[in-house]
Amino acid sequence: MRFLKYLFFSLFLGLFTIQDSLIAQSVVEQARIDVAKLTSPEFRGRGYADKGHKLAAKYIQERFEAIGLKAAGKDKEYLQKFSLKANYFTETPLLKIEDKALRPGIDFLPYAQSGSGKGDAVVPVLRVGHGLYIHNMNLNDYANVSIDEAVLIIEDGAPEKVTSNAAISKNLYSKNFKIETAMVGGAKAIIFLVDKLSAHTPNHGYSIPVFDVLRESFPSNARTVSYSVKGRFKKVKTQNVYGLLPSKTDTKETILITAHYDHHGAMGDVYFPGANDNASGVAMLFSLAKYFTQNPIPYNLLFVAFSGEEAGLVGSTHFAKKPPIKLSEAAFLLNFDMVASGENGIMAVGGKDFPDHFATLQAVNDSLQLGPLGQRANRPNSDQYPIIKAGVEGFFLFTKDGKQPYHHINDTPETLEWDDYEKVYDLSRHFLERL
Numbered sequence: 001m002r003f004l005k006y007l008f009f010s011l012f013l014g015l016f017t018i019q020d021s022l023i024a025q026s027v028v029e030q031a032r033i034d035v036a037k038l039t040s041p042e043f044r045g046r047g048y049a050d051k052g053h054k055l056a057a058k059y060i061q062e063r064f065e066a067i068g069l070k071a072a073g074k075d076k077e078y079l080q081k082f083s084l085k086a087n088y089f090t091e092t093p094l095l096k097i098e099d100k101a102l103r104p105g106i107d108f109l110p111y112a113q114s115g116s117g118k119g120d121a122v123v124p125v126l127r128v129g130h131g132l133y134i135h136n137m138n139l140n141d142y143a144n145v146s147i148d149e150a151v152l153i154i155e156d157g158a159p160e161k162v163t164s165n166a167a168i169s170k171n172l173y174s175k176n177f178k179i180e181t182a183m184v185g186g187a188k189a190i191i192f193l194v195d196k197l198s199a200h201t202p203n204h205g206y207s208i209p210v211f212d213v214l215r216e217s218f219p220s221n222a223r224t225v226s227y228s229v230k231g232r233f234k235k236v237k238t239q240n241v242y243g244l245l246p247s248k249t250d251t252k253e254t255i256l257i258t259a260h261y262d263h264h265g266a267m268g269d270v271y272f273p274g275a276n277d278n279a280s281g282v283a284m285l286f287s288l289a290k291y292f293t294q295n296p297i298p299y300n301l302l303f304v305a306f307s308g309e310e311a312g313l314v315g316s317t318h319f320a321k322k323p324p325i326k327l328s329e330a331a332f333l334l335n336f337d338m339v340a341s342g343e344n345g346i347m348a349v350g351g352k353d354f355p356d357h358f359a360t361l362q363a364v365n366d367s368l369q370l371g372p373l374g375q376r377a378n379r380p381n382s383d384q385y386p387i388i389k390a391g392v393e394g395f396f397l398f399t400k401d402g403k404q405p406y407h408h409i410n411d412t413p414e415t416l417e418w419d420d421y422e423k424v425y426d427l428s429r430h431f432l433e434r435l
Contacts (some may be wrong), residue, residue, distance in 0.1 A: 001266060027425055028418045030290075031283040032094060034063070035340075035413050038261070038282060039273035046274060047201065047265015049088045050190045053307055056261050060241045060282060060305045067289045069243025072302060073324030080240040082318040084308045087205035087233045089111055092268025094228040095191075095211055097219055100430045105197070105270045105409035107217035110210065110229045112200035113176070117189060117209035119151065122224040126150040130158050131178040137168060148186035151225055153218075154178060156194045179206055189227065193218055198407040199264040199272055201310040205233035238262075239308040240315045242324060245292055245301040254300040254325050256333040256392065257431065258316070259307030260287050260383050263284035264407060275413045276404050278309070280340035280421060287425055288432075297433055299331055306383045309337075316383035320390040327387070332357070332435060333394025333430070334428055340421040342399025349396035350388060351375025364430045374400070397424055 037043070037059060044052030061078045072079050093110045095102045102108045129141040131154035139162070157163070158173035171177055182190055189209040209229045241261070247253075248340065259281030263274030273279070285303045292301055302325060308314030320327070346365070352375050353356040366371040378388045384396040399421055404415030 018287075020371040024200065027287045027291075028422060031421060032413070032418070034283040035275055035284055035416070039275045039413055041271060045265040046261055047088060047272070047286065048238070049090055049267065051264045052265055053238050053262055057239050057241050057305075057307070060261060061243075063286050064241070064243030064289070064303065067243075067286065068293045069245055069289055071429065072242050072244040078241055078243060080242065080319065080322070080324070081237065082239070082308070082315065083235055083237050084133075084311050085233070086204045086236050086311050086312040087202050087231060089114075089229065089231050089267035091166055091228075091230040092270055094226075095213070096226045097222045097373075098224060100219070102213065102217055102411045107212050107357070108213040109190065109199060110231065110267070111175070112202045113179075114204050114210040114229055114231055116229060116231045117206045118228045119189060119209075119226050120228075122226055123151050124224055125153050125222060127153045129288050130155045130173070131182060132158060132162070132173060133181045134162075134168060134172050139163075142181075142185060147182060148424040149188045151189045151191065152182055152187050153191050153193065153222075154182075156192045156212075159318050161431065175292040179210060179357055183208060191218070191225070196405075201262070201264055201302040203311055205231055212327050228397060238315070240307055240319055241305040243289070243303050245289060245296075245303070247297045247298055247300045248296050251298060251300065252326075252329045254302050254329055255331050256304060256387065256394070256435070257285060257288055258306060258333065258383055258387075259336040260306040260315065260378040262307045262310050262315075262360065264310060271408060272407070272409055273398045273412050275339045275411050275416055276402055277406065277411060278337050279413075280338060281336035284336045284339055284421070284425065284428070288429060292432075295433075297435070298433070300325075309383050313380060313383055313386055314379055317386040320386040321342050326389055327392055330387075330392045333384055333387055333392050334432070335382055335394065336398070336424070336428075337382040337396060338398045338402065339424040340399065340416040340418065341404050342400030342417070342420045343402070344400040345374065346370065346372070346424060347374045347376060347398055347400050349376045349381065349398075350378045350384060350394055352377045353388070353394070354393045357395070360434055361395070361427070361431050363371045364434060365427055368426055368430065370427055391403055397428065
């Protein structure tokens with residue numbers, strides 16, 4: 001009899017494993033389609049230069065409706081509109097060193113806060129070391145040098161003797177402080193020599209052109225440059241997208257399942273696909289929404305795709321101030337950001353803030369044998385932050401240390417690791433079923 005019980009239990013576990021495997025296979029097939037669409041040239045990096053954010057929002061709403069999610073809030077809408085300020089680029093940037101044209105996105109990028117400008121003729125350059133001016137430490141890379149109307153070549157960062165000195169504020173060797181110092185001196189443009197390229201969507205811009213160039217792409221004996229960059233700093237109207245899966249029970253308690261869909265957009269012929277960051281998170285919303293329409297739990301589920309994350313958590317901050325539900329009725333939050341590429345397991349930001357829930361998450365992770373699961377305190381690194389600060393318990397889940405370049409034109413679908421996506425999906429749905 002004991003043998004028969006063991007055999008039955010083993011068969012049950014085997015069927016459960018096969019069922020999970022088939023579910024995951026179907027989920028990944030659809031997620032691949034969604035990520036390919038969101039990262040396609042049509043969506044222009046889901047940024048603000050070519051209304052890519054609006055095309056992405058339309059696609060997300062259509063997917064929510066197709067899955068069966070309802071409009072939310074007292075006005076029964078899918079879109080929550082708001083405005084933000086952003087600096088972005090409307091043309092392909094050009095940078096030529098001597099007679100060598102550098103490749104945008106590969107060799108160089110305009111610094112995120114760069115202004116517009118042209119150096120059509122061959123412009124001489126002036127090297128000023130790390131571009132430091134720290135008066136009380138007697139550090140001045142501009143001593144006895146006139147930088148008026150010059151194009152400056154500046155080493156990013158600072159020497160070890162500066163960075164290791166606790167008496168020197170990091171602000172005094174930050175890139176922005178260096179730019180402001182150079183502008184006071186009348187610099188015409190700035191080229192920073194950097195170790196890696198990374199795009200951003202800032203909420204302000206400078207009045208002169210500023211470029212990041214890989215050190216290895218900038219000839220050590222370069223004397224002249226020519227350049228062109230066209231930026232725009234303006235107020236942009238954008239939107240969050242949400243869809244509601246009402247509970248089949250009589251409850252007001254709602255679980256928030258969120259991810260940002262915006263990325264760094266395009267600059268002319270160059271665009272940032274943002275596959276892992278964060279088309280993968282949006283695909284996770286669709287995956288979980290489809291699953292829970294077929295396998296309901298005794299909570300309302302509100303799925304939210306945020307805009308404005310890359311500009312400083314603007315969309316989620318707006319949501320926290322003007323939510324379509326009472327946040328006091330929010331039972332939990334799961335936020336997904338970069339969930340399809342990781343070498344070192346899954347991280348739960350907020351895990352240290354809510355240990356009881358993390359214990360449940362850990363138990364699920366262990367039972368499914370998904371590998372390392374870490375925990376951190378809540379911090380402003382994704383859209384969970386303003387909502388948790390508003391009093392909602394929750395986690396931000398991401399896969400650690402992915403291979404694909406971060407905020408780079410090579411964050412493409414081909415770089416993703418779908419077994420990591422499956423792990424986050426399995427962990428999340430089983431965790432939500434245990435709440």
